[in-house]
Amino acid sequence: MKTHNKWLTAPLAAGLSAALLSGCGTEQGGSGDSGNGIRVGMSDEIVATDPAAGYDPGSWLLFNNVFQSLLAFPKGGSEPEPEAADECGFTTGSTVYSCTLRDGLTFSNGNKLTSEDVKFSFERALRIADPSGPAPLLATIKSIETPDERTVVFHLKVPDATFPSKIASGAGSIVDHREYPADALRTDGKATGSGPYKLDSFSATEATFSANSGYKGTAQRKNEAVTLKLYGGDRSALAKGLADGDVDVAYRGLSAEDIATLETSETTDDKGIEVVQGSSAEVQHLVFNMKDPVAGKLGVRQAIAHLVDREALVEGVYKSTATPLYSIVPAGIAGHNTAFYDTYGVPDTAKAKKALRAAGITDKVKLTLWSTPSRYGPSTDQELKAIAEQLNASGLFDADVKSVAYDQYEKDIAAGKYGVYVKGWVPDYPDADNFTTPFFGEGNVLGNRYENATITGSLLPKTAAAPDRAATADEYGKLQDLVAEQLPLLPLWQGKQYAVARQGVTGLEWTLDASTVFRFWEIRKG
Numbered sequence: 356m357k358t359h360n361k362w363l364t365a366p367l368a369a370g371l372s373a374a375l376l377s378g379c380g381t382e383q384g385g386s387g388d389s390g391n392g393i394r395v396g397m398s399d400e401i402v403a404t405d406p407a408a409g410y411d412p413g414s415w416l417l418f419n420n421v422f423q424s425l426l427a428f429p430k431g432g433s434e435p436e437p438e439a440a441d442e443c444g445f446t447t448g449s450t451v452y453s454c455t456l457r458d459g460l461t462f463s464n465g466n467k468l469t470s471e472d473v474k475f476s477f478e479r480a481l482r483i484a485d486p487s488g489p490a491p492l493l494a495t496i497k498s499i500e501t502p503d504e505r506t507v508v509f510h511l512k513v514p515d516a517t518f519p520s521k522i523a524s525g526a527g528s529i530v531d532h533r534e535y536p537a538d539a540l541r542t543d544g545k546a547t548g549s550g551p552y553k554l555d556s557f558s559a560t561e562a563t564f565s566a567n568s569g570y571k572g573t574a575q576r577k578n579e580a581v582t583l584k585l586y587g588g589d590r591s592a593l594a595k596g597l598a599d600g601d602v603d604v605a606y607r608g609l610s611a612e613d614i615a616t617l618e619t620s621e622t623t624d625d626k627g628i629e630v631v632q633g634s635s636a637e638v639q640h641l642v643f644n645m646k647d648p649v650a651g652k653l654g655v656r657q658a659i660a661h662l663v664d665r666e667a668l669v670e671g672v673y674k675s676t677a678t679p680l681y682s683i684v685p686a687g688i689a690g691h692n693t694a695f696y697d698t699y700g701v702p703d704t705a706k707a708k709k710a711l712r713a714a715g716i717t718d719k720v721k722l723t724l725w726s727t728p729s730r731y732g733p734s735t736d737q738e739l740k741a742i743a744e745q746l747n748a749s750g751l752f753d754a755d756v757k758s759v760a761y762d763q764y765e766k767d768i769a770a771g772k773y774g775v776y777v778k779g780w781v782p783d784y785p786d787a788d789n790f791t792t793p794f795f796g797e798g799n800v801l802g803n804r805y806e807n808a809t810i811t812g813s814l815l816p817k818t819a820a821a822p823d824r825a826a827t828a829d830e831y832g833k834l835q836d837l838v839a840e841q842l843p844l845l846p847l848w849q850g851k852q853y854a855v856a857r858q859g860v861t862g863l864e865w866t867l868d869a870s871t872v873f874r875f876w877e878i879r880k881g
Contacts, residue, residue, distance in 0.1 A: 392580035393860070393878045396593050396602035400585060404546045404557055405535070406528035407480040408488045412607065412781060412871070413585070415525035420564065420581075420875045422548035423572055424527035425454045425473065425507070426519055428870035430877065433688070433785035434824075435523035438572050439468070439549065441505075449514035449820050456505040462531045463553045463567045470501035475532040477509075477522075482538055489526035492783060514820035520784035551576055551876045560585050564875065577862055577879035588729075597855060603880055604863065605855045606873065611734055614853050615674035627858030633867020636685045637850035638790070639677075639731060639779045641724075641742070643843055646804040647774035649722060654714025656842040659775075660699045661707035662749050663742055669848050672738045677848040682835045683790055685849040687869055689824055690787035690831030694839035695846055704749045711751060722746070722754040724775050727764040731779035738847075739777060768802040778844075785869040787831045788818060795838070805843035810834055 397416075403409030406418050427438035437443060443454040460468035477493060484490045495515040500508040511518060521527070534547045546554040551574040552564040564581040584602055586593040597605045617630045641663070643650045650656065665679035678686070681696035699706075711720065726739040739756045746752035759767065767773055778801060782789045793800045795810045814834045818827040838844070852867040865877040 392582060393578050393604065393875070393880055394582045394584065394602045395604045395606055395875075395878075396584045396586060396596050397606050398586050398588050398590065398593055399607055400559070400587055401557070401562060401583075402487065403540075404544055404554065405541045406476070406489070406525060406530060407483045407535075408485045408540050409525065410487055410489045415871075416583075416873045417546065417554065417562065418525040418528045418548075419550075419872050420552045421546050421550045421554050422525075422528035422530065423460075423468075423550050424523055424525075424529060425456075426523035426527070427573065428523055428785070428868075428872055429573070430865040430874060431868050433869055435519045435784075436573070438523075439473075439529060443519065445516075445822050446508075449516045449518075449822055450511045452509040452511065452518055454507045454509075456507070457571055458505070460549055460571055461569045462534075462547055462549045463569060464531065464534070464547055465569070466531050466533055468529065468531070468549050469504040470507045471504070472532050473507045473529055474499045474501050475535075475537070476529045477527075479530070479535065479537055480526070483540060485540065489524075489783075492521045492524065492526040514816070516819055516822045516824065517784070517786050517788040520786045520788075524784045526783070550574075552581065559587070574874070574876040576876040578875070581875045581878075597857070600857065603857050603860050604878070611673040611676040611732075614676050617855065629856050629858070629860075631854045631856055631863040631867065633852040633854075633864060634687055634869050635850045635852040635867070636688055636782045636785055636790075636869040636871070637780065637852075638680055638683075638685050639777065639847045639850075640683075640801075641845040641847055642776050642778050642801050642803050643845070644771060644774050644776075644803050645843055646771060649720065650774035652714055652716070653842065654710045654716055655720055655722075656845075657699075657710035658707040658720070658751060659746065660695065660842060660845055661703050661710060662746055662751070663845060663847070664702045664745055665847060667745070668738060668741055672734050672741055673848065676853065677850050680846040680849040683794065683838055683844070683846055684787045684831060684835060685790065688785055688787055688790065690828050690835075692832050692835050694832075694835040698836075698839040702745070704751070707749055707751055719751060719753045722752055722775060723773075724754060724756045724777075725764070725767075725773040726756055726758040726777055727761045728758050730761040730764075731777060735777060735779075771802075771804065777847075781871060782869070785871075786824065787827065791815065791831070791834060792819075794844070795834075801844065803843055805841075807837065807841065809837065 399413035401413040401417055402411045403414045423439040425440040426435035429436050440454040441457050446453050462468055480490050495511045497512045498510045531547045535541050544557045551570050553567045555563045555565050562583040566579045596602045643656050645651050669677045681693040684691045724739045724743055726736050728736050736758045743754040743756050746754045796815055814830050818830045821827045854863050859881050861879045862877040866874045
């Protein structure tokens, strides 16, 4: 699991509401008009067009539309279903996984897609093991067999019932073995896949896509072309692009203040603007360094858990564009419970004081909360300051906030310099495993020096070995309860997904769900 790409909430569109509601440029058909083609604006960059390298939201958006995977997440669903495959399943426990390909699959260049390409794609990603790539998600693969052109058999090192979800993500993208080097990344900025769309052009500011007429799969296109305009984090430029009609849709990282303003404005409908809300499994946590001289004390962590008011945070800072989170597994994901609410309840200063006194702490606790200004959204610093104010208002803490640029932030966390800090997480796939194994398994991405033998030696192996994901509820419940008791982190909130669309655009509700797959093919204009 890579911490530097998937840990994020991309900031975007400060001033968007003002630009849209000011009345300027609200006529359809700006300079970028392309008929019934869809024009999407996004603040994220596309880091890679090669699936062996990209492990960021922008790149995976491209992968999910240009490449096929054996399985895919259906709209609104969290259980992967056959896509390039006709059928898939475990044949021996959870260590042998076999797929049969659809008949007649071809890449957009006309080349036939066979089991050889599937084997090549996975082995290539593992061999290259790019630092910014998805190889860690495929680490349980031991070997791959191809008995015939349509059959692929994966032999896994350990039981891994979440393997279907992993290969349904961008990590499972299938490439043409004739066009991609086996041991190096493709560097020409092109992409050859078998998905619903072809990548026609790509630059730092724009990517254009057209329908892949040879596509065979489950997606049913509602449009024949998509232009993706990349604003590179320039919020005002995206706001202007949507206001001027250069894009039909603004996607990813809309600021909480702008969303709230647009949703409540009486003029939004008159201007031909719609805010579309979807579900999300994006989460944010307050993380505790278990070896820190202050935060390493359980009584201090318990006191913080008794004082943080999530309702106030999501209403005051995030304008209700997020919901309070009371466990490490978010709502909507199988296995979710409310362990932290059950353990700590509503904010209670008396209980916080009791926890500190039981730990022998009688003086105010001096504490610094560490933040980073934009990586997890434009409101992160404000959120941490609000938490510090909540702690200080109890009279039990003397807390302040320091914000550090992201590169330095990650280095300092790795060095153990912070006692309390913030982390955000965008899931790779909608399964409780993706909210637990990266945080508490081998190579803990939190960097908080937390280890628990029950979790790593029993609970995680049991959940990984269960093909029936509903059967893991008890183990995940025990895991969440244990984390709530030991407090290596404190869940804060679960996000919602938003897009802002101009009049005549439909289907966005089918692109905004917990799978994090932005489905070009569901969007229609006119």
